[in-house]
Amino acid sequence: MSALDGLEVRRTTTAQQLADGLSERIMAGAFGPGDRLRESAIAAELGVARNTIREAVRILELTGLVRYEVNRGAVVIAPTKENVEALYTARERLETAAAARTPSSKQLDAITTAFDELVKATKTGDTGEIVDKDLVFHQRIVELLDSSRLDEFFAGLTKELRFYLTVLTKEEKPEEVVVEHQVILDAIRSGDRDKAVAEIRNHIDASVQRLEAML
Amino acid sequence: MSALDGLEVRRTTTAQQLADGLSERIMAGAFGPGDRLRESAIAAELGVARNTIREAVRILELTGLVRYEVNRGAVVIAPTKENVEALYTARERLETAAAARTPSSKQLDAITTAFDELVKATKTGDTGEIVDKDLVFHQRIVELLDSSRLDEFFAGLTKELRFYLTVLTKEEKPEEVVVEHQVILDAIRSGDRDKAVAEIRNHIDASVQRLEAML
DNA sequence: ACAGTTGAACTGTACTACAGTTCGTTCTCA
DNA sequence: TGAGAACGAACTGTAGTACAGTTCAACTGT
Structure with missing residues (x-):
């Protein structure tokens, strides 16, 4: 246990935080399975740029919560x-x-x-x-x-x-x-x-x- | 076997193609393990925008070939x-x-x-x-x-x-x-x-x- | 009913800009 | 001479704008 334990300054990016936040909301049911994640809407609502949202969503893809469909964007995985x-x-x-x-x-x-x-x-x-x-x-x-x-x-x-x-x-x-x-x-x-x-x-x-x- | 087999028109994005290409190059040894993938350099060389490269690299992350480090970008996985x-x-x-x-x-x-x-x-x-x-x-x-x-x-x-x-x-x-x-x-x-x-x-x-x- | 057309909404991509970080190099002062 | 401070170039992370191409649902005429 060091005296500096827990002292960590933002070792994370906005995109990562967005991914975490979105992840939570999805699981809380804010987006139903099969729903599309609309980038501009989310970007506007959260006050970040669209490309940042895109990165966040790519991270979500990494964790398996959404899947990308060409020209349709990110879709929340559906429980088939x-x-x-x-x-x-x-x-x-x-x-x-x-x-x-x-x-x-x-x-x-x-x-x-x-x-x-x-x-x-x-x-x-x-x-x-x-x-x-x-x-x-x-x-x-x-x-x-x-x-x-x-x-x-x-x-x-x-x-x-x-x-x-x-x-x-x-x-x-x-x-x-x-x-x-x-x-x-x-x-x-x-x-x-x-x-x-x-x-x-x-x-x-x-x-x-x-x-x-x-x- | 349908008469339309194999007839498929570009069901892929530029980012995906870039990811494939980069993936090949990495495995061919163009980037050594531990090397950073410099976005602007790659973007300029391949004639695409930086955010597109970023997306491609996120896809690479998905396949495990690179890892992201905050403020250092994508790094080719090293064989420690x-x-x-x-x-x-x-x-x-x-x-x-x-x-x-x-x-x-x-x-x-x-x-x-x-x-x-x-x-x-x-x-x-x-x-x-x-x-x-x-x-x-x-x-x-x-x-x-x-x-x-x-x-x-x-x-x-x-x-x-x-x-x-x-x-x-x-x-x-x-x-x-x-x-x-x-x-x-x-x-x-x-x-x-x-x-x-x-x-x-x-x-x-x-x-x-x-x-x-x-x- | 139905094929075709149209238009709004949205994605994929490009380009520009800038603040904040990283890291190698130079400078400073003991 | 060498440890450490200061500097600066290179690069990442993020914002913002623009536009072509795609999707989809509503509308149209037959």
Whole structure:
């Protein structure tokens, strides 16, 4: 801990801040899936130049929240059946591969802590908070793979996942959320790798099915 | 097969074309790793506006070839020890997870075909060609995961890998390349999943070690 | 109903301008 | 002579304007 900790002066660009802001708004539902992001409108509203908005949107593309279509600009990704399936399949492959590995004690701690925070969040009843902690829990699982690149990739998926997870979580009782994750945590802690993999597969399959039922 | 197949008019933007062009040049070594991409210079040379170059470079960032640093612009990724390790670790996790799955006969065919093409390429002696086919072979393995999102992610890694692989391939006899891959193919075809995983791990470990020896 | 036309809205790209950063070089003073 | 300050060129980040080409929905005439 240095005396200068946290003293950091704007190590970021306007475009990056815009990207963050837009990202939040999109997830908050200000733009529905499939909507176009109109550059001039946004630029005018936020008081920045259009090219800056364009850069921000390129950053959003990087995080997977929007896709570019030629001459139509940026479009918010839509939760088609195919998208959801592709997303959850990738998740399943990563998490099960992760669960098949032997965790270090540090990693085990991290997962346990994440679970505790999830439990705490369910008590507040704040959906956003629950979703956040839910995602962190799964991120910690993926970290068992010991691969920074895959961690980053999963973090990208996470942004999209939050979309869907928010919907799911609103439909579900907090206790259920806790139980589902408790099972996974227990399986991992028990050292029974096959069980852990199976439980994760379960959890994800169930989510996909509930999601698709809604679409 | 429609009568209109292949009839497609410029379904792409200048920025995209620039990104493709720059991408090629970077891989051909026109820019060394760690070099900065100077916007005005490139814009002037190619006769396009600076903001268009900026967009092109953002696309390059998307494919992972460059990274942005605030107030320094785009920098070609450098092959530090950490980078190489992170890249190859991700590769190893994906490919071994893939090899642990049971291939469909179609997937098996695809891998076999990829191998045959690799063999053919080694006979031409053209390094670029060999590297291409090598990468395709591994891409086919990853496709065993049945996840389009992971396929795309791996394709991204591939762009970076080509860098390193070109170096490695130049140092290696074509017959060795064939043998190394033959072993993997055989293991997969034999249905012995553990062996397949082990051989892949082997192959990748060997590559990393040779690479790091060079750095 | 429907093919064709039109026009507004918007994207893709170019050009200009300037403040703020970075970084190598020169200058300064001990 | 050498550490550090000051300078300046080169470049990035952002703003703003302009315009050609595309999309799309409304309008038109048949």
